[in-house]
Amino acid sequence: MGALRKLLLRDEHVCPWWFAYSFDNPIRRLVHPAGKIVRDYVGTEMTVIDIGCGMGYFALEMARRVGPEGRVIAVDLQEKMLVRVGKRAERAGLADRIILHPCGPDQLGVDQEVDFVLTFWMVHEVPDRDSFLDQVHRILKRGGSWLVVEPKVHTPQARFQALLASAGERGYEVLDRPKIRLSYAGVLGKI
Numbered sequence: 001m002g003a004l005r006k007l008l009l010r011d012e013h014v015c016p017w018w019f020a021y022s023f024d025n026p027i028r029r030l031v032h033p034a035g036k037i038v039r040d041y042v043g044t045e046m047t048v049i050d051i052g053c054g055m056g057y058f059a060l061e062m063a064r065r066v067g068p069e070g071r072v073i074a075v076d077l078q079e080k081m082l083v084r085v086g087k088r089a090e091r092a093g094l095a096d097r098i099i100l101h102p103c104g105p106d107q108l109g110v111d112q113e114v115d116f117v118l119t120f121w122m123v124h125e126v127p128d129r130d131s132f133l134d135q136v137h138r139i140l141k142r143g144g145s146w147l148v149v150e151p152k153v154h155t156p157q158a159r160f161q162a163l164l165a166s167a168g169e170r171g172y173e174v175l176d177r178p179k180i181r182l183s184y185a186g187v188l189g190k191i
Contacts (some may be wrong), residue, residue: 009113012159024057029182032060033178038118039143041187042066046115049073049139051108052122056085062118063094073110075101108135117146121183137190146172146188149180160184180191 034057044047046065050059050124053074063072082100090096097145103109106128117136126132138148148167150160164174176187 007143011162018170024055029059032057032120035065036066037074037149037180038147040060041116041118041147045069047071047073047112048118049075049110050116050118050120050137051075052119052125053085054081056088056186057097058118058120059085060088060092060094062116063089063092065098066097068097070097071099072097073101073112073114074098075103075108075110077103077105077108087168104130108132108139110135110139111137113141114139115141115144117144119146120149121154123148124150125158130166131168133167133172137171142189142190144190145175146176146190147185148188149183149185152182152184155184159185160186164188183187 038058038061039097042062042065044065046066047070048061048062048066048103050072053059053076056074059072059074074082076082076085079102082102088094089098101110117140123129123132134187136146148163150163167188168174172188173187173190173191175189178187179183
């Protein structure tokens, strides 16, 4: 019951690498179409970051959209996730656009400024959310945006609202509240 509780309920945890195989499948492509979700935020020649990239579901789509002159920084805590992103990027002919970046549990370790940040179903796994908000703020360019999406199954609505309120205290403004299935979502801009 312990592992099942962590996967399906609201316990604090980091999604195990082996479970990520369930995230890239035909059903997910219907529920969370990557191209549709990022199309308004990612364009050619941009530098974007996918924090908690998993096996690259969104990173690969963003790499297609940034084009040959753009870059996607794929960040994950688990090396096995990054290995899979690298292999998938090679097969798709996108490896030259994707920078694989391992992070620590408390530090992104990214210094490069970015135009767009994506955190899809991962902020609930971060142990110190305020520090995380500050780290993202440092790398997000003024005028850039951050799409933060959290799963309803792991994140109560009040907790998501508290995240947005904390973001407001740290120099962000809520630009939009897009509808994404099974999720709470907000687009944050750097003030």
